Amino acid sequence: xxxxxxxxxxxxxxxxxxxxxxxxxxxxxxxxxxxxxxxxxxxxxxxxxxxxxxxxxxxxxxxxxxxxxxxxxxxxxxxxxxxxxxxxxxxxxxxxxxxxxxxxxxxxxxxxxxxxxxxxxxxxxxxxxxxxxxxxxxxxxxxxxxxxxxxxxxxxxxxxxxxxxxx
Amino acid sequence: xxxxxxxxxxxxxxxxxxxxxxxxxxxxxxxxxxxxxxxxxxxxxxxxxxxxxxxxxxxxxxxxxxxxxxxxxxxxxxxxxxxxxxxxxxxxxxxxxxxxxxxxxxxxxxxxxxxxxxxxxxxxxxxxxxxxxxxxxxxxxxxxxxxxxxxxxxxxxxxxxxxxxxx
DNA sequence: CTGTATCCCAGCGGATACTG
DNA sequence: CAGTATCCGCTGGGATACAG
Numbered sequence: 570x571x572x573x574x575x576x577x578x579x580x581x582x583x584x585x586x587x588x589x590x591x592x593x594x595x596x597x598x599x600x601x602x603x604x605x606x607x608x609x610x611x612x613x614x615x616x617x618x619x620x621x622x623x624x625x626x627x628x629x630x631x632x633x634x635x636x637x638x639x640x641x642x643x644x645x646x647x648x649x650x651x652x653x654x655x656x657x658x659x660x661x662x663x664x665x666x667x668x669x670x671x672x673x674x675x676x677x678x679x680x681x682x683x684x685x686x687x688x689x690x691x692x693x694x695x696x697x698x699x700x701x702x703x704x705x706x707x708x709x710x711x712x713x714x715x716x717x718x719x720x721x722x723x724x725x726x727x728x729x730x731x732x733x734x735x736x
Numbered sequence: 737x738x739x740x741x742x743x744x745x746x747x748x749x750x751x752x753x754x755x756x757x758x759x760x761x762x763x764x765x766x767x768x769x770x771x772x773x774x775x776x777x778x779x780x781x782x783x784x785x786x787x788x789x790x791x792x793x794x795x796x797x798x799x800x801x802x803x804x805x806x807x808x809x810x811x812x813x814x815x816x817x818x819x820x821x822x823x824x825x826x827x828x829x830x831x832x833x834x835x836x837x838x839x840x841x842x843x844x845x846x847x848x849x850x851x852x853x854x855x856x857x858x859x860x861x862x863x864x865x866x867x868x869x870x871x872x873x874x875x876x877x878x879x880x881x882x883x884x885x886x887x888x889x890x891x892x893x894x895x896x897x898x899x900x901x902x903x
Numbered sequence: 904c905t906g907t908a909t910c911c912c913a914g915c916g917g918a919t920a921c922t923g
Numbered sequence: 924c925a926g927t928a929t930c931c932g933c934t935g936g937g938a939t940a941c942a943g
Contacts, residue, residue: 593850683760698878
């Protein structure tokens with residue numbers, strides 16, 4: 570934390586702060602709040618790269634895949650890279666960007682939730698650590714490394730101090 | 737892992753396995769895949785409990801809050817508890833269940849993503865560890881405690897062995 | 904305060920058909 | 924293979940009004 574920000578009045582005083590300008594979760598949902606965005610990103614993390622594979626595996630039509638992938642590229646979560654196999658025409662692949670890596674914990678956490686939900690079929694998809702085979706889980710911690718539960722968190726509205734000096 | 741399951745053919749052979757029966761993430765999205773579900777759950781984790789507060793803070797209309805909260809209660813992520821302040825009429829509060837705790841990492845991961853996205857306003861909402869004030873982050877690990885990156889994961893389709901004997 | 908019911912609209916996403 | 928365009932149905936969700 571730098572001292573450019575200071576605490577605003579406690580949260581209980583506010584009404585809705587749903588505005589994407591303030592709430593980080595709202596901004597995240599603006600980018601990946603649709604089902605097609607989530608499933609397409611899942612498939613990218615699971616190894617798919619080409620348009621056709623992505624659409625088919627994510628279970629969306631080409632039209633939906635086209636529009637959604639464009640948005641994901643525009644928002645900087647994915648990038649569309651040309652690559653050339655010698656003797657073949659140029660192809661494109663969709664790959665996760667540095668920023669897009671932040672989506673992985675979300676995928677993992679959703680998968681974990683679903684993993685613990687009752688299911689009809691006994692057949693199931695599992696996400697495991699390649700190194701040891703154990704199931705993938707997510708942990709919530711703070712930047713200092715302490716384990717954090719919902720009760721351990723504080724939500725605050727930060728705003729620029731009126732007299733703040735940049736740099 | 738028990739030996740009731742065995743590995744199915746590799747993922748590259750499959751088409752879409754979007755079915756909620758198989759894919760845990762799809763099951764998760766069936767429960768919390770709407771924006772109102774996510775924002776309402778966020779507000780529950782942030783401390784709101786009463787219907788009115790939840791609807792207002794989440795920025796949804798009472799009609800939406802009513803329908804969505806019912807679904808969240810039905811799915812076992814929230815519970816609706818009566819509580820009585822002596823001398824007042826019975827009120828109800830919405831609280832996270834044991835199962836609902838699995839949603840917290842998703843909220844935290846979404847918040848983390850949004851936190852690193854460019855924003856218009858300098859004012860912002862932050863989620864911090866009450867103990868030390870550091871920002872909340874999510875880590876992806878395996879059940880054995882190893883740090884896991886997207887490249888470190890394997891996705892497999894598990895299915896009951898035909899000759900499996902229960903218990 | 905804690906919801907429900909009704910009307911309405913925008914957006915997501917499926918189906919189909921068509922280009923480079 | 925890698926998309927784009929069009930049509931269209933469904934649902935999520937806002938606005939408003941009403942009930943216990």
